Amino acid sequence: MSRHVYTTEVDEPLVIDCLARAQHAFGRSGAGMARRTFLKLAGASGLGLTLGFSLNLRAATDGAEPPALNAFIRIAPSGDIYIYAPNPEIGQGVKTSMPMIVAEELDADWQRVKIEQAPIDPRYGLQFSGGSRSIAVNWDALRQAGAAARAMLVAAAANKWSTDPSTLRTDASRVFNARGESLSYGELAAAAALLEVPGPSSLRLKQREDYRIIGTAIPGVDNRAIVTGEPLFGIDQQLPGLLYASYARCPRFGGTVVSANLDEIKRLPGVEDAFVLDAKGSHSDLVAGVAIIGASTWAVMQARKRLQVEWDTTHASTASWSRFNREAQQVADDGDGEVLIDNGDVGRAFDDAGSVVESFYTYPFAAHASLEPMNCTAWLKGGILDIWAPSQTPQRGIASASAATGLAAQNIRMHQTRIGGGFGRRLLNDYVAEAAAIAQRVSAPVKVQWTREEDFAHDHFRPAGFHKLKGATDKDGRLSAWQHHYITLQFNGEIVSGGSLRENEFPVLNVPNYRLTQTALDTGTPCFAWRAPGANSVAWVFQSFIHELALAANRDHRDFLIEIMGEPRWFDAGNPNSLNTGRAVDVIKLATEKAGWGRPMPHQRALGLAFHFCHAGHVAHVVDVGVDDNNKVTVHKVVVAADVGPVINPSGARAQIQGCVIDALSTMAGLEITLENGVVEQSNFDSYRPLRIAATPEIEAHFIASEYPPTGLGEPGFPPLAPAVCNAIFEVTGRRVKTLPLSREGFTV
Amino acid sequence: MPTVTFEINGTRQVLADVDPATPLLWVLRDALGLVGTKYGCGIAQCGACTVHLNGEPARACSLPVASVEGQSITTIEGLGPRGELHPLQEAWIAMDVPQCGYCQAGQLMSAAALLKANARPTDEDIDRAMAGNLCRCGTYPRIRAAIHKAAEGVRGEGV
Ligand code: FES
Ligand code: FES
Numbered sequence: 001m002s003r004h005v006y007t008t009e010v011d012e013p014l015v016i017d018c019l020a021r022a023q024h025a026f027g028r029s030g031a032g033m034a035r036r037t038f039l040k041l042a043g044a045s046g047l048g049l050t051l052g053f054s055l056n057l058r059a060a061t062d063g064a065e066p067p068a069l070n071a072f073i074r075i076a077p078s079g080d081i082y083i084y085a086p087n088p089e090i091g092q093g094v095k096t097s098m099p100m101i102v103a104e105e106l107d108a109d110w111q112r113v114k115i116e117q118a119p120i121d122p123r124y125g126l127q128f129s130g131g132s133r134s135i136a137v138n139w140d141a142l143r144q145a146g147a148a149a150r151a152m153l154v155a156a157a158a159n160k161w162s163t164d165p166s167t168l169r170t171d172a173s174r175v176f177n178a179r180g181e182s183l184s185y186g187e188l189a190a191a192a193a194l195l196e197v198p199g200p201s202s203l204r205l206k207q208r209e210d211y212r213i214i215g216t217a218i219p220g221v222d223n224r225a226i227v228t229g230e231p232l233f234g235i236d237q238q239l240p241g242l243l244y245a246s247y248a249r250c251p252r253f254g255g256t257v258v259s260a261n262l263d264e265i266k267r268l269p270g271v272e273d274a275f276v277l278d279a280k281g282s283h284s285d286l287v288a289g290v291a292i293i294g295a296s297t298w299a300v301m302q303a304r305k306r307l308q309v310e311w312d313t314t315h316a317s318t319a320s321w322s323r324f325n326r327e328a329q330q331v332a333d334d335g336d337g338e339v340l341i342d343n344g345d346v347g348r349a350f351d352d353a354g355s356v357v358e359s360f361y362t363y364p365f366a367a368h369a370s371l372e373p374m375n376c377t378a379w380l381k382g383g384i385l386d387i388w389a390p391s392q393t394p395q396r397g398i399a400s401a402s403a404a405t406g407l408a409a410q411n412i413r414m415h416q417t418r419i420g421g422g423f424g425r426r427l428l429n430d431y432v433a434e435a436a437a438i439a440q441r442v443s444a445p446v447k448v449q450w451t452r453e454e455d456f457a458h459d460h461f462r463p464a465g466f467h468k469l470k471g472a473t474d475k476d477g478r479l480s481a482w483q484h485h486y487i488t489l490q491f492n493g494e495i496v497s498g499g500s501l502r503e504n505e506f507p508v509l510n511v512p513n514y515r516l517t518q519t520a521l522d523t524g525t526p527c528f529a530w531r532a533p534g535a536n537s538v539a540w541v542f543q544s545f546i547h548e549l550a551l552a553a554n555r556d557h558r559d560f561l562i563e564i565m566g567e568p569r570w571f572d573a574g575n576p577n578s579l580n581t582g583r584a585v586d587v588i589k590l591a592t593e594k595a596g597w598g599r600p601m602p603h604q605r606a607l608g609l610a611f612h613f614c615h616a617g618h619v620a621h622v623v624d625v626g627v628d629d630n631n632k633v634t635v636h637k638v639v640v641a642a643d644v645g646p647v648i649n650p651s652g653a654r655a656q657i658q659g660c661v662i663d664a665l666s667t668m669a670g671l672e673i674t675l676e677n678g679v680v681e682q683s684n685f686d687s688y689r690p691l692r693i694a695a696t697p698e699i700e701a702h703f704i705a706s707e708y709p710p711t712g713l714g715e716p717g718f719p720p721l722a723p724a725v726c727n728a729i730f731e732v733t734g735r736r737v738k739t740l741p742l743s744r745e746g747f748t749v
Numbered sequence: 750m751p752t753v754t755f756e757i758n759g760t761r762q763v764l765a766d767v768d769p770a771t772p773l774l775w776v777l778r779d780a781l782g783l784v785g786t787k788y789g790c791g792i793a794q795c796g797a798c799t800v801h802l803n804g805e806p807a808r809a810c811s812l813p814v815a816s817v818e819g820q821s822i823t824t825i826e827g828l829g830p831r832g833e834l835h836p837l838q839e840a841w842i843a844m845d846v847p848q849c850g851y852c853q854a855g856q857l858m859s860a861a862a863l864l865k866a867n868a869r870p871t872d873e874d875i876d877r878a879m880a881g882n883l884c885r886c887g888t889y890p891r892i893r894a895a896i897h898k899a900a901e902g903v904r905g906e907g908v
Contacts, residue, residue: 091849229785229825420851662887
């Protein structure tokens with residue numbers, strides 16, 4: 001299949017440079033098997049937004065609003081094109097990249113495009129941001145929305161010129177006829193909006209080599225508003241007569257309110273009311289607590305400090321990090337756990353082994369710590385509840401609010417805001433439920449604002465995990481056996497989100513003899529999806545252990561890794577979540593080539609390699625790491641090679657890679673949440689300390705623009721970093737990092 | 750309650766009936782509607798609330814409003830000269846610095862104070878001046894690049 005690699009570097013004038021390169025990147029069309037597979041996939045993934053076509057939007061053309069061609073597109077007579085961005089923007093760039101896809105097929109002049117956040121409406125399908133799926137799930141529907149509108153504009157022009165639409169072409173918001181005359185989209189929009197919306201099967205989508213917008217570097221559409229401080233985020237909502245609320249929850253998850261000094265609180269300056277709310281819905285909906293309502297954020301935060309609550313902790317969490325560690329060690333010593341996978345015969349392979357390695361890896365809980373603390377604004381008026389929520393799952397937020405209030409979902413209107421970081425925390429809507437329940441008791445709009453301390457205390461953490469491993473290579477130094485006991489966590493009898501291994505996790509399907517067993521420890525503090533769930537931590541385990549095995553067999557790490565991949569094949573062809581070993585080898589080769597794998601390194605410096613596949617993305621990192629005599633680790637450079645299919649916006653893609661690398665480095669270096677008796681020990685950025693600008697390495701990103709369907713980059717760029725760094729640390733020091741964060745092993749970054 | 754008077758983005762502001770202990774951050778956000786200045790930690794650890802106090806960067810979350818009596822405050826809304834963008838804001842847009850964008854007002858205020866004090870900052874100068882500003886999204890490489898770009902632009906224009 002044909003591919004082209006392009007690169008972004010930090011210091012270059014990005015916009016122009018990437019434009020040229022990206023066009024080059026898509027300048028060739030593929031042929032053969034991969035191309036056909038792509039087309040099949042593109043046609044098959046029918047999820048998403050196609051409902052937009054069935055609606056008659058003509059009524060909307062009568063008012064002041066510009067004519068609507070479908071749910072995504074309005075075009076004003078002036079030529080301004082309004083495109084609705086359907087999914088929540090959490091910093092992953094979909095408010096820019098999703099409209100780019102619509103604009104591409106519309107053949108719009110991007111300079112005239114204005115982006116608006118779409119309302120929550122079934123016409124936009126699933127409006128969520130998670131799992132790096134926004135682009136993948138909506139790729140077809142967004143292209144079809146643009147192409148359908150374009151077809152209607154062409155048809156309108158054909159009517160005006162009394163000509164055959166097939167003789168017309170479009171370019172940059174104009175329709176041209178064979179005589180070279182043209183009409184602008186603005187001139188045609190009103191007539192086009194009255195035409196029948198064509199069905200998806202009649203649409204002709206562009207070939208990738210004809211893309212003019214997709215693949216060009218386009219700065220975020222909100223950049224100007226962001227840098228001038230305009231109101232954008234959930235926390236920025238302002239309404240006439242707005243009241244402010246603080247909501248106190250039990251420091252131990254699951255505690256309920258017995259009593260509180262409400263009368264005293266209500267007498268405090270600026271406080272209007274205080275009351276108790278009971279839990280409603282699931283454990284991630286409304287949690288029991290005490291609401292304090294007041295005239296300003298500061299007033300309720302001050303009152304919160306005076307609040308005294310007696311909690312019933314009968315069913316409250318007793319989760320303890322020290323106890324989990326002891327229990328995990330005990331479980332690992334005692335035996336095997338429940339058998340989940342048992343391929344081949346690991347016992348025999350160990351008997352016939354050339355070398356055998358055993359290891360035990362531990363990683364901690366981590367907090368999402370989005371910079372915008374949880375908040376939500378709600379207003380119940382005339383039986384309708386309006387909610388402004390920085391939620392990654394606004395549709396689920398309606399359900400949470402409904403559970404908390406008893407209001408029917410159709411009486412709840414959810415408004416999207418820009419979101420100051422999600423990382424998975426805002427897939428949950430507990431803060432939405434709080435605002436909804438409080439709004440029901442207050443006859444004014446009310447904003448619930450969590451403090452940073454509350455944001456840490458009531459997070460649903462990235463689950464900690466323990467892995468006991470035994471692996472072998474055969475007499476020829478080939479990976480022959482892998483035995484894996486995963487000690488994970490369960491909440492209410494269910495394995496926590498992000499706490500299970502995928503059955504097709506690399507190298508499960510690549511090793512002839514593989515055995516996976518699992519034991520789950522009970523936690524009363526819930527855990528939840530955290531950027532690249534599962535992958536963000538297990539990649540470190542798998543990729544560190546592969547390095548251990550390579551060294552034990554005296555093999556070059558890169559060669560060993562490529563050998564494990566074997567022949568190029570897509571294990572479950574057509575399934576984007578199934579490893580494609582050909583794409584994997586390509587990114588490993590590209591990253592190692594670009595980083596100069598095998599070159600002599602200065603004293604106390606080494607290269608480290610790791611690969612991971614998740615969220616439909618194949619990614620390899622090679623890091624250049626120094627470790628000095630004081631165990632100070634310096635990451636000099638990170639080379640990333642990624643294949644996520646076509647890159648919609650190279651500028652956004654670069655940002656996601658850089659962000660993933662920095663987040664992964666920070667998390668690996670020193671971030672951990674510890675709990676004792678259910679209480680979280682970290683409370684703010686003085687006890688949970690993400691890395692600052694000075695620790696930022698040079699980051700070089702290379703993308704393989706393959707012909708497969710696109711996927712997002714917010715997650716797959718993260719997992720390989722920690723193992724790559726730890727592998728390099730071993731090369732320099734001979735010490736294998738088996739517990740994260742690095743600070744636990746005496747390293748500083 | 751007492752009255753506090755200060756200058757905000759070039760305009761004199763009189764606040765009546767304000768608790769003198771209220772952090773400037775919440776006065777800006779709740780009372781004056783200047784929500785560009787953000788809340789991230791409340792304890793001077795993240796820099797999201799950075800403003801200029803008499804031209805120097807300061808954390809508004811840890812500045813009781815009584816302490817700014819008679820002083821001059823600039824927020825992100827007042828960084829650019831009337832209706833125009835500050836060279837840093839231009840560079841931020843061109844280099845596509847923001848991801849979620851939440852920290853960026855604070856980053857810009859710190860960067861503006863740096864450039865005013867040091868027209869030719871090195872990477873080390875930038876690391877030092879920006880150390881108090883957390884970016885959870887990891888926009889640091891582009892922040893660094895954008896500061897250099899703005900510095901070049903400013904020097905190029907002979908300002
Ligand atoms: S909110 Fe002021 S420094 Fe974090
Ligand atoms: S851009 Fe999100 S915190 Fe900096």
